[in-house]
Amino acid sequence: MEKKKISLKCLNANFLETISRIKVLGASLMSISVHPREEEMGLTYFFDLGGVIYEVSTATNQKTIHSLYSLFNNADFIERECNLLFNIKFLGHPNLSIK
Numbered sequence: 001m002e003k004k005k006i007s008l009k010c011l012n013a014n015f016l017e018t019i020s021r022i023k024v025l026g027a028s029l030m031s032i033s034v035h036p037r038e039e040e041m042g043l044t045y046f047f048d049l050g051g052v053i054y055e056v057s058t059a060t061n062q063k064t065i066h067s068l069y070s071l072f073n074n075a076d077f078i079e080r081e082c083n084l085l086f087n088i089k090f091l092g093h094p095n096l097s098i099k
Contacts, residue, residue, distance in 0.1 A: 007055040015058045016066050022047055022054060029072040032079070034086050041088060060088075067093035 010018045027049040035042035040061040045068070047054040058065070067090035068075040079090040080098050090096060 003051055003053050005053045005055065007057070009057045012058055012060055012065065015056075018056060019045070019068060019071060022049065022056070023071045025049055027054060029068060029074055029078075032075075032082060034082055034088070036086060041086065043082075043088075063087060064089040064091055066091050069093050 008018065027047040030046040030048050030053075033044040033046070035044065037059075040059045041063055042057065042059045043065060045056045045058075047056065063086075065088065067079055069079065069090070070092060076093075079088075079093050080096055082088045083090060083093075083096045084098055
């Protein structure tokens, strides 16, 4: 049986609010996909909520975005990898270095 997928696009300004609402519903973070573009960096976050996959897409032209670490502890390593590979700064992440 194929899982149902819901795609959302949000502005960087309301990104944390959107993610917080998904978290309150009981979603879990699955992964983050980065899409480098000429003038901006696109990010797609994948969440599982009761077998339904939520894709939340946003973009930043500053290479900075709010960290989801305070909402989802497993964002820790995923955000570290994105920082290492794409030099994205996750605001509020406690330690982006990989040792």
